[in-house]
């Protein structure tokens with residue numbers, strides 16, 4: 001299994017068709033793009049032409065919405081084969097999908113539907129994730145979704161469920177901080193407690209997005225800027241987990257590309273504080289190894305630079 005499929009850094013944005021022309025013309029300074037896998041599975045055509053040119057210059061992450069990992073039905077082998085062909089062509093740094101189900105009996109709901117948080121569901125979804133990883137011969141990331149209902153049958157918290165799935169499937173986590181916030185508000189949970197439970201070694205990407213706050217409930221809309229509360233939670237996430245590559249997910253009512261890049265720069269400034277802290281820690285570790293006056297100066301210098 002490919003454990004070293006490259007590394008992303010910084011904050012990227014989603015490549016959406018409204019921005020294709022501007023991206024190709026202006027070649028914005030952005031560390032990576034994420035694309036929706038299903039939008040590029042058909043060979044040929046304008047989408048493939050755009051991605052062909054983008055992937056030459058930028059790292060690309062593939063983000064899918066159709067694996068339906070939580071469905072009681074078997075995996076769709078034809079879909080998996082199409083995904084494998086796309087991976088061969090794109091050579092993405094990361095491949096991700098969601099911890100959810102999206103249909104039943106050949107019917108696609110076009111919604112990411114929540115799973116019950118039970119031990120039985122952990123075993124079921126972990127087996128399917130392993131099957132996907134074996135088929136693709138690489139690790140995948142699974143993302144926590146937003147939800148508006150809970151199952152009476154659930155015996156685990158969402159965070160305990162996530163941790164158990166990551167462990168049993170031996171896969172990685174794409175943490176959507178906005179979804180974590182939306183669910184915390186809708187279901188009366190503590191997002192900070194959830195952060196404390198998540199294993200740092202498996203968190204490989206973060207999503208940030210806008211939502212609609214209706215007071216009594218919050219809807220995950222992806223149609224506006226990231227809210228102040230989600231930026232606060234993101235800051236806490238980065239303080240706890242370090243500089244995890246991040247993506248601004250803006251899918252509807254898209255603003256001009258420049259506004260999207262501005263959101264990414266805001267995330268970059270938060271990531272930069274974690275990178276500075278990391279540098280101080282590394283300097284301290286090096287200095288402890290040598291323990292000389294010169295080494296102590298080096299740590300002080302690194303701390304001053306923040």
Ligand SMILES: [Fe+2]
Nearest residue numbers: 143176207249
């Ligand atoms: Fe997301």
